[in-house]
Amino acid sequence: MNCRHCGAHLSQTMIDLGSAPPSNAYLTTQTLHMPERWLPLKVLVCTQCWLAQTEDTTTAEMLFDAEYAYYSSFSRTWLDHAKRYVQDMRSRFALDSTSYVIEVAANDGYLLQYVQTLGIPCLGIEPTSGTAAAARAKGLPIIEQFFGRTLAELLVVEGHQADLTIANNVLAHVPDINDFITGFKVLLKPSGVATFEFPHLLELVEKNQFDTIYHEHFSYLSLTATLNIFNRNGLEIFDVKQLSTHGGSLRIYAQRKDSGPYKIAPRVSELLRREKEAGLLSEKHFTDFQPRANKVKNDLLLFLINAKESGKRVVAYGAAAKGNTLLNYCGIRPDLLPYVVDMNPVKQGKFMPGSRIPILAPEQIQKDRPDYILILPWNIRQEVIGLLDYAKGWGCKFVTAIPRIEIL
Numbered sequence: 168m169n170c171r172h173c174g175a176h177l178s179q180t181m182i183d184l185g186s187a188p189p190s191n192a193y194l195t196t197q198t199l200h201m202p203e204r205w206l207p208l209k210v211l212v213c214t215q216c217w218l219a220q221t222e223d224t225t226t227a228e229m230l231f232d233a234e235y236a237y238y239s240s241f242s243r244t245w246l247d248h249a250k251r252y253v254q255d256m257r258s259r260f261a262l263d264s265t266s267y268v269i270e271v272a273a274n275d276g277y278l279l280q281y282v283q284t285l286g287i288p289c290l291g292i293e294p295t296s297g298t299a300a301a302a303r304a305k306g307l308p309i310i311e312q313f314f315g316r317t318l319a320e321l322l323v324v325e326g327h328q329a330d331l332t333i334a335n336n337v338l339a340h341v342p343d344i345n346d347f348i349t350g351f352k353v354l355l356k357p358s359g360v361a362t363f364e365f366p367h368l369l370e371l372v373e374k375n376q377f378d379t380i381y382h383e384h385f386s387y388l389s390l391t392a393t394l395n396i397f398n399r400n401g402l403e404i405f406d407v408k409q410l411s412t413h414g415g416s417l418r419i420y421a422q423r424k425d426s427g428p429y430k431i432a433p434r435v436s437e438l439l440r441r442e443k444e445a446g447l448l449s450e451k452h453f454t455d456f457q458p459r460a461n462k463v464k465n466d467l468l469l470f471l472i473n474a475k476e477s478g479k480r481v482v483a484y485g486a487a488a489k490g491n492t493l494l495n496y497c498g499i500r501p502d503l504l505p506y507v508v509d510m511n512p513v514k515q516g517k518f519m520p521g522s523r524i525p526i527l528a529p530e531q532i533q534k535d536r537p538d539y540i541l542i543l544p545w546n547i548r549q550e551v552i553g554l555l556d557y558a559k560g561w562g563c564k565f566v567t568a569i570p571r572i573e574i575l
């Protein structure tokens with residue numbers, strides 16, 4: 168396989184998680200009787216441009232079909248983050264009723280709802296029909312298509328050029344990253360700003376977040392790799408901010424290389440230097456990642472087996488992609504973990520892909536009074552502990568597995 172960005176041959180493995188079905192391919196009582204597609208789950212690193220990327224096995228159309236079940240609005244933490252972002256951008260870039268904001272991967276309108284409330288005209292682009300419908304129900308205009316250069320050119324012809332474009336947690340999901348980035352260059356007004364948020368590769372490796380690796384992600388991004396990709400596609404990164412979302416993310420601010428008015432903040436070169444010092448630009452950096460992932464697998468299995476043998480009951484919270492990677496990599500099945508609860512009614516009554524663990528409503532916890540609750544989305548663990556606070560009443564303990572197994 169060759170690098171998605173620069174075309175160099177890929178030979179360096181970052182981590183190999185065996186194989187798993189696509190993380191969002193939840194099963195129903197009907198499909199439970201049918202076979203699943205298991206695909207290799209392996210990340211390679213380009214030693215030319217340092218883009219980390221999954222082995223090429225599938226297409227975006229297959230992964231993001233109408234059944235795609237990730238709805239951003241189900242996390243309060245994430246909604247608060249979106250609201251703060253909108254307020255910050257309005258004051259920093261003086262957005263008002265004469266501005267135009269376009270969000271790519273607008274999901275269910277979790278963010279644009281706050282733009283709309285401020286009276287700033289906006290447009291969402293979202294290829295998944297279920298979430299697009301939820302966004303429209305909030306009164307937001309949505310174009311139901313995949314984004315890239317072709318769609319951007321079409322929008323510009325129709326008079327849609329943006330003062331601000333937003334793309335949160337989508338860059339990693341894009342198979343043709345060059346075409347996608349060029350689309351933003353086309354879509355921006357001469358002095359427009361494009362912001363992107365994505366989990367930071369440095370945090371992923373250092374904090375052992377191997378469960379954030381799944382097929383829907385094609386790339387795992389550092390500032391270094393992103394800068395290379397943006398430069399080659401007509402955009403210039405002029406600022407960067409480190410965020411605590413999704414276990415440690417970056418927000419980058421970019422402008423058109425040919426016309427952008429902003430000076431490059433010193434933070435950009437500082438973070439590039441930190442990535443280099445951390446060894447992110449050397450093959451050696453990745454070699455201890457696999458043993459750390461294996462340790463989590465062994466320790467989690469030991470915990471579940473010991474709990475079972477001593478008559479303790481363990482259930483899990485959060486039927487999201489992270490959990491699927493972890494459960495499938497560890498080979499955990501309903502005998503060790505009888506069910507996962509999730510707030511999203513779309514997922515309730517379905518089954519986790521691969522592990523085939525049933526997904527139930529959170530109320531089940533009150534009925535069963537388990538001894539341990541394994542929190543799969545560790546990034547929102549405080550929120551989850553707050554929601555399930557009542558379980559402490561019967562002595563239930565909370566457990567997280569990443570970066571190492573911890574009983575809270």
Ligand SMILES: [Zn+2]
Nearest residue numbers: 170173213216
């Ligand atoms: Zn490359």
